[in-house]
Amino acid sequence: MSKKQKSILSKEALTFLRKYLNNPSPTGFEKEGQKLWLEYLQPFIDEYYVDAYGSAVGIINPKAPFKVVIEAHADEISWFVNYVSPEGLIYVIRNGGSDQQIAPSKRVNIHTENGTVKAVFGWPAIHTRLRSTEGKDPQPKVENIFLDCGARNRKEVEDLGIHVGCVVTFEDGFEELNYDYYICRAFDNRIGGFMIAEVARMLKEKKQQLPFGLYIVNAVQEEVGLRGAEMIAKRIKPDVAIITDVTHDTTTPMINKNIEGEIRCGNGPSITYGPAVHNILRDLIIKTAKKNDIPHQLHAVSRSTGTDTDAFAYSNDGTPSALISIPLRYMHTTVEMIKKDDVENTIHLIYQTLLNITPKTNFKYL
Numbered sequence: 001m002s003k004k005q006k007s008i009l010s011k012e013a014l015t016f017l018r019k020y021l022n023n024p025s026p027t028g029f030e031k032e033g034q035k036l037w038l039e040y041l042q043p044f045i046d047e048y049y050v051d052a053y054g055s056a057v058g059i060i061n062p063k064a065p066f067k068v069v070i071e072a073h074a075d076e077i078s079w080f081v082n083y084v085s086p087e088g089l090i091y092v093i094r095n096g097g098s099d100q101q102i103a104p105s106k107r108v109n110i111h112t113e114n115g116t117v118k119a120v121f122g123w124p125a126i127h128t129r130l131r132s133t134e135g136k137d138p139q140p141k142v143e144n145i146f147l148d149c150g151a152r153n154r155k156e157v158e159d160l161g162i163h164v165g166c167v168v169t170f171e172d173g174f175e176e177l178n179y180d181y182y183i184c185r186a187f188d189n190r191i192g193g194f195m196i197a198e199v200a201r202m203l204k205e206k207k208q209q210l211p212f213g214l215y216i217v218n219a220v221q222e223e224v225g226l227r228g229a230e231m232i233a234k235r236i237k238p239d240v241a242i243i244t245d246v247t248h249d250t251t252t253p254m255i256n257k258n259i260e261g262e263i264r265c266g267n268g269p270s271i272t273y274g275p276a277v278h279n280i281l282r283d284l285i286i287k288t289a290k291k292n293d294i295p296h297q298l299h300a301v302s303r304s305t306g307t308d309t310d311a312f313a314y315s316n317d318g319t320p321s322a323l324i325s326i327p328l329r330y331m332h333t334t335v336e337m338i339k340k341d342d343v344e345n346t347i348h349l350i351y352q353t354l355l356n357i358t359p360k361t362n363f364k365y366l
Contacts, residue, residue: 026078044200064213066359069241072192073222079168088151096223107171112161119149172334180340187336229311241312247325268295269346276313278320
């Protein structure tokens with residue numbers, strides 16, 4: 001956070017953050033998370049709607065002709081039940097980019113119509129693993145990891161309400177670490193949903209009047225191809241879109257900075273360069289950061305951003321779009337890690353950027 005700014009995260013905001021993060025919101029099944037988000041957001045907006053697949057949109061100044069979007073995605077990676085063996089073991093397939101290497105020995109929740117069923121990703125003990133002829137340990141693969149819920153045959157699994165298509169999420173929740181770090185599964189990207197809600201709260205509390213309609217968007221199904229953003233961008237038809245998502249802290253081992261660049265937790269939000277990122281909007285964001293003494297970092301992508309920025313940028317004959325990311329360690333694991341200062345600085349940067357946009361801002365290249 002900028003040294004000139006005191007903390008903007010209230011006790012109520014942090015209570016919401018914890019509740020929101022601990023609530024499962026798997027891709028395609030974001031309903032309960034969206035309920036929590038809208039409940040928190042409603043005091044700060046004029047109206048809202050939810051589209052057919054669950055993307056939620058809060059609106060300030062809904063009658064204004066010029067439309068600005070600030071957006072995050074609501075879904076988290078998860079698993080689908082795919083097959084139940086005669087012995088009662090449950091095999092899964094990915095729902096989004098779930099990492100099979102972290103699965104063994106993890107506790108999970110299987111979501112059924114009858115409620116949550118507890119289970120674990122089992123894995124053979126180190127003493128008993130069948131090694132290859134070269135003496136190598138077996139590696140976790142989607143086809144060999146399995147869930148054990150205590151059932152010992154297929155009927156016992158079915159009696160618990162588990163069937164093919166049930167969604168499975170990891171159990172791990174929100175914790176605070178030393179030096180103002182937070183850890184949780186699914187900071188990617190519910191932290192984004194939290195931050196854009198906090199921007200709306202700041203606008204309300206500071207009685208800030210905007211000269212445009214602001215659409216606070218929490219989109220679904222990003223983890224399977226930016227699908228929610230594709231749908232909602234066509235519906236809103238914004239004039240400008242600012243997307244927030246997570247990006248990799250590249251300072252931990254086994255990451256090549258020559259390829260990934262250098263981004264560090266604690267050094268502020270990352271502002272992206274790339275073909276989908278609108279140059280004028282990006283430069284406006286950078287100038288805003290410098291003017292307001294907000295720490296920030298720069299990141300380049302060679303083709304797509306891999307975020308909802310791409311969906312907004314290439315919608316409706318082209319929408320000036322930019323990406324502001326928060327550095328995160330250990331993406332798509334159950335111990336995703338972010339720094340509190342980065343959360344505050346990202347909120348502050350989005351807020352200040354909105355104050356520098358008007359319907360007369362020229363976003364034409366030529």
